[in-house]
Amino acid sequence: xxxxxxxxxxxxxxxTSAPAQSEAAIFEDRLREKPVTKDNLLPGTRELVANxxxxxxxxxxxxxxxxxxxxxxxxxxxxxxxxxxxxxxLQGRVVVEFTILKNGQIELLALVRSSGxxxxxxxxxxxxxxxVPFKPFPRSIRESSLRIIAGFIYSDQRLRMTDAQ
Numbered sequence: 172x173x174x175x176x177x178x179x180x181x182x183x184x185x186x187t188s189a190p191a192q193s194e195a196a197i198f199e200d201r202l203r204e205k206p207v208t209k210d211n212l213l214p215g216t217r218e219l220v221a222n223x224x225x226x227x228x229x230x231x232x233x234x235x236x237x238x239x240x241x242x243x244x245x246x247x248x249x250x251x252x253x254x255x256x257x258x259x260x261l262q263g264r265v266v267v268e269f270t271i272l273k274n275g276q277i278e279l280l281a282l283v284r285s286s287g288x289x290x291x292x293x294x295x296x297x298x299x300x301x302x303v304p305f306k307p308f309p310r311s312i313r314e315s316s317l318r319i320i321a322g323f324i325y326s327d328q329r330l331r332m333t334d335a336q
Contacts, residue, residue, distance in 0.1 A: 225268055228321035228332065238312060239319065242271065242305050243332060250298035250323070252330055253290050261288045264333075265295040265323040272316050275304040286325065295323040 228243050230236055255261075263286025270279040280299055285292050308314075322333040 225318040225320040228319050234311060235317065238309060242302070242319065245302040245305060246298050247332060249301040250330060251294065252325060253294050256288065256290050256294075256325065261291055262326050263287050263291050264325070265292050266320065267295055267299065267323065268318060268320045269299055270316050270318050271305055273308045273314075275307045277303050278316060283320065291325050
């Protein structure tokens, strides 16, 4: 089983550094959108992007769309906005990649981009785990596994799944 992605290192303030930011400014910096590139992926996830192409969960490809829509519905039925996150008005976008095997089990689950909040990140991962096993692949899908990439958006007390772009 793959190791969980490690959190990015925390920057340490020093006596010679710029003045400290307010807590609100630091929180806002963490929530700013960052484009996904090989350089800013979490440790251990660069190989995912370098290898075969992942299919967006919202794909319109007729070979995969009926199956991925079912997967999306199963995940959405289990995905929640954590009460603590609502209380503190945490918002953000999480990008996750996972591999579904032909039998509906998952082989790999990785956080590709953090929201900046461990609470939100862990909820997106938990929702996918709770939805497993998915239905086995229909005959129309000939691959032995599918790499899926999905975005989870936590915004204004609402949830929305999107492509990872």
